[in-house]
Amino acid sequence: MGDCFDEPDGTEFEDVAAVPCAETHEAEIYHQFDLEDGDFPGQDAIDNEAIEECGPAFEDFAQIAYDDSLLDWYPLTPTQGSWDGLDDRTVQCVIYDTEGPVEGTLEGAAR
Numbered sequence: 639m640g641d642c643f644d645e646p647d648g649t650e651f652e653d654v655a656a657v658p659c660a661e662t663h664e665a666e667i668y669h670q671f672d673l674e675d676g677d678f679p680g681q682d683a684i685d686n687e688a689i690e691e692c693g694p695a696f697e698d699f700a701q702i703a704y705d706d707s708l709l710d711w712y713p714l715t716p717t718q719g720s721w722d723g724l725d726d727r728t729v730q731c732v733i734y735d736t737e738g739p740v741e742g743t744l745e746g747a748a749r
Contacts (some may be wrong), residue, residue: 669695669731678721688713692731702748
């Protein structure tokens with residue numbers, strides 16, 4: 639983990655350009671996991687799994703409780719199209735600073 643990047647344009651994309659974490663960036667992947675194979679479970683089911691996985695991982699990564707932090711997170715998730723067409727099963731948990739771009743990793747940031 640610890641892959642840093644700037645926010646992509648749009649809501650659907652296949653990849654994002656990595657930025658060295660030492661340089662100014664907008665977001666960082668702090669955890670990822672794969673969903674079970676099978677039919678597309680629906681966005682609500684994916685979002686629920688993301689909450690269960692990404693929430694605790696946030697606290698482990700940032701070393702602060704989410705409710706006490708200025709940092710926030712969101713999941714990058716498969717869509718119906720990427721699930722069916724690209725065999726995409728990976729959810730990536732993304733951490734960012736609500737105050738704007740940062741330099742350096744947010745690992746252990748405790749903000």
